[in-house]
Amino acid sequence: MKLLKLPCISLLMVIALSACAYRIDIRQGNYIEQKDVAKLRQNMSKEQVAFVLGNPVIDDSFNSDTWYYLYHVNYGDGREPRRIELTLQFENNQLQDMVGSIEKPENFTDPIDQ
Template identity: 65%
Template structure:
């Protein structure tokens, strides 16, 4: 009787430990430039690199072969099992002025309205 009670206690403890371990919280892992739509909506054609850096910050990735292309990449690895998310924004400059944007963020409605008067 004592042996079965000891065995039962050990098995219950192991089951409890394994059950609690499977409920461990996994954090979301966020990397890169945090990009918000409200900030991207401030971008306008012909903005200088300094103006863009003021709005979005400096890009995490610098292309050493092409200083006129800036890559903003933001990834989220969700700890709860949801599919990972990746946001990309690529800005192309001509003569130190913003000329074009691409990526998986929609171009702002007023992007082609220059801030220059």
């Protein structure tokens, strides 16, 4: 009878400890912050945009003038997942417009040198 109790206790301890395991946050894509997006200006070159935000996570094979930045995080502590999307539209290698879950900067249309 004592031999049967030991495996049961061990199994219960393993189950109890696994319920307390720490779960890490799972992050995917380009980490985008409002402070970085605030640096974007209309007519910036693709190289300048890549310097500020990094290369886009999705490369559109059919339209090289559209860049997609996506960031998704699943929190290990049970919070709601977070998703940030940003789409940049270029024309003649210059940034023309941006849309997404991050607001366009108020000074987006101001010249770069100001």
